[in-house]
Amino acid sequence: MAGLAENPFLAMQAQQLCLVDNVLMGMEQAVLGEMMADARPSGQRALLAALSPMWIYAAYELLRTWRQRAIEVVRLAENGGIDMRASHLEQKHGYTHYDRELRARQLRDAKDDPELVQRMRDDLARTEIGFTMLECIRVALAKHEEASSNKKKKPIAFAPGLALINRDCGSMEYEVSVGGAIIQYETRRGLAETLRQFPTMPVPSPEELADFRAYMNPPDFDAIDAGPTGGV
Template sequence: MTDDFEPDYDPPYELWDQIDFSIVTSEFRWLPLFKDDLWLGMQAMNVGIADSVITEHEYALLREYFEIEKTPLESAMAVSALSQMWIYGLYEVLRMWRDRRFQFKKLYDNGGIDLKIANLPDDDAQNMSTDIRRKQLELYRSDASYRDSIEKTWELLEPIFRMVELFRINLAKHCAPGKDGAIPRAPGYGRINRWCGAMDYELLDKDGYYQIMNRRDIADALRRTLKEI
């Protein structure tokens, strides 16, 4: 960023060159269930890589917006599209993590892990994912600290997941979470945030209230959470 974006007061968002993008790129993939699954860990890492790229586009949009003193439509549409795709991608990564936690816990509580392991195919040497899943299940069955670490991690990740879920349901399904009959008034329409260039969206929650949120809010919340874990 240029010196033109150096305010003499504390802005609500860190500037692009002040953000530690490695927090998501490096730390996200080392959470339990991510770190012992190569492919799921790669998806978590991709969230951080894409965040860095999109953030740069957001600030470029903000600079262009100030320079021409009106909304640059093509740039705004591109940032909006990238923002929404990032949200959808993060949602799928978190949903996969949440669902695996739920499945493992259900199997453990019902005494079904041994049967699940026995039913996994063991004759496909080229399918590394099967071996990863087996090892995760065996560790979950035998190691209480591993189970505890997953539960503690979910306690911290769930608020992020709910933010992403609200965003995703409004923009992808045009309703509020858990309320198919609650229809947002302008799903997918965003306005340029004057501090960080991210697209601000009106999101309708299940109680019928609107809140303003942008992709950067979620990325920053994820970074803060990962620092705590």
């Protein structure tokens, strides 16, 4: 994805995420074998249930950080603020700050290469759906809330932290709840496969993204059930 591989710190996080994913896939395969053989549950199932959320947290933070920086670059490129932001990052503080210098160079690169900015726009569109699903599960696990609601007071998640083992792949499977409904289920393995496909998947159209956002923000059924205020 544009701007990720060029940042050694983000690239290092991505490599670590892949290494942990490989370990978890091996555990998932072993657990699936246990289930198919009707073997007595081992401690590996409990360990898999404990480690899977840790991977989800790490995957979310990596994507969130990259998307936040890509959004900033696109915004600055559109409003002509790249030079000001880069100059601020380049200010001397009496010591070498590698990441500030790196970000300043990346901003200068974006100013000199409009195609890089467009690739960031495309990659932001590619990752929006997968990132949103990851965010929903992460917020339910970490905060016991729903992530997709626009309400100031976030609704309580249906069953935060609850996950069952998927009998097709051995991965932990989580509920995605929005409003008053469970809209779908996502496995950790499915999330990992989505991340792997980001660089090559087609760029969704604005209409497709608008439909997805509407899907993730259904009407407030509680308000509908309450009916209009006042009597007739």
